[in-house]
Amino acid sequence: MSTRRIVTSTFAYVISIIAFVAFIFPFFLLIINSFKSNGEILSSPFSMPTHWSFAHFVDVIEKMNFLVTFKNTFVITTISTLLIVFFSSMTAYHLVRKPTRYNKIFFTILVASMVIPFQSLMIPLIYIYGAKLQLIDSMPIPLLIIFYIGFGSALSIFIFHGFIKSIPVEIEEAARIDGCNTLQTFFIIVLPMLKPITVTIAILNVLWIWNDYLLPSLILNTEDVYTMPVQMKVFNGTYMNNWELLIPAIFLTVLPILIMYIIGQKSIINGVMQGSIK
């Protein structure tokens, strides 16, 4: 029995290490090749750089307008996520505690809307807000934030809804007897109890918005408002196959989110786990 157990666990170790290599090697290649010149990348892509040169990073930061692009992405992601969390928690609370017929229909529409592919909305979006109302040219960043709130609400409300259902209503009744109105009850009593699921929803939205490409590529048309994925696409078009610039550019673009992951890996993994349990 015990030899069998040792064999099984050795087998599990071997498989996990092989999977580990398969999952990590593209990132490893990315890091080591960021410090090499074109010649070195082509002749020996797997070996460590002969000397660690930061020259290409400096070059790329300037060519990509990195600081501005980073700031845009950061602003859009933070504001959208904060507003999604704020409005969705209020809506979900109301929908759970006041299950009128209208509210049930509204919730059903929200959930059903999650299967609408973005591709069947993008043409009318461009048509209405670009050609008709001209908002894409006059206020691209606020418009993009509005769209993120609109697209992000359904899933966030769905997850909040499931969580709020499990909170006993008695606590709120006690607050109401003590003289709280609905708004006070929500902000003073309910919102603090939502903290764990709020972290989950914030993480899911940050990952999605930070990395989103198609929507911002349609809305952001000038370099001063680009987000990092859009900038990366333009950069890739300009420096096609010029790996000594492309690789550090990719590395710099993924670096912020990798740093975030290293700091908050536990809450990110737990957050995704919480979000999947209905």
Place this chain on the structure above:
Amino acid sequence: MKNRKKSLANWGNSFLFLGPTTIFFAITVLIPFVYGVYLTLNKMDTPTDPMVFSGLLNYVNAVQDTQFWSSLWLTIKFVIATVFLVNLVGFGLAYLVTSGIKIQNSMRTAYFTPNLIGGLLLGYIWQFVFVQTLPAFGEKFGIEWLKLGWLGDPHMSFWALVLVTIWQTSGYMMIIFIAGLISIPKDLIEAATIDGAGPFRRLVSVTLPLMVPSFVVTIFLSLKNAFMVYDLNFSLTKGGPYNSTEMVSMHVVNKAFVQANYGTGQAEAIILFIIVAVVTGIQVYSSKKMEVEA
């Protein structure tokens, strides 16, 4: 009087709690969706053209667009391959990292890493892997099938897309499966062991039936992701070589914005919506019926 005040307060609350969401949702999803259906009934090539009512002409054009159907067929093959493989690999990884080995937490962290990065960037990273490093690796060690550039061959570049999708999303599914696996009561597994069930039998007869709720979620997510794949398709293969890997989302984008045919593009997008809605609807409905109580 008091009643009126109360109903006024109720209205005020509804307005406050539902109002902002309703407005954003209407601006972004509801109005564009309804308007999008209306658009398909008009002839329009670019957004600045005047709209002329044209009945079902856009749908006729969509049905006759052979590129659209071949991209749809390719997408369906992609859906079948990735839904199956992503769930298989995801479940396998979850099983592995809940088996009690010491390094399991760091392994979870590592397997999840690709999910932090968007499809566009992953596509660029793998382009480097496929174009520069794998052929060099094949050259060095004399591995014939690595020497050829995968992205230059229509058949291989399809499988390159499948491979990268598995690599990208199976870590996410793994997390969902872990949540399911750790919620299975230990005594059920013990009872099965005492009754003489081996590891394989326990997996098939106890674990898998109890994992149906997790599979409902993971299959739904992987179906939806696969039908709507765009970023990875765009950055890794750009639909090439010779349009051979252009999937339906990319076709719709190209139809509307590159070929400047908004009306037909939108009609194809609505057809895509109907297909996704029907397929995910059937999937959620039928797998809900398979759920068992522990």
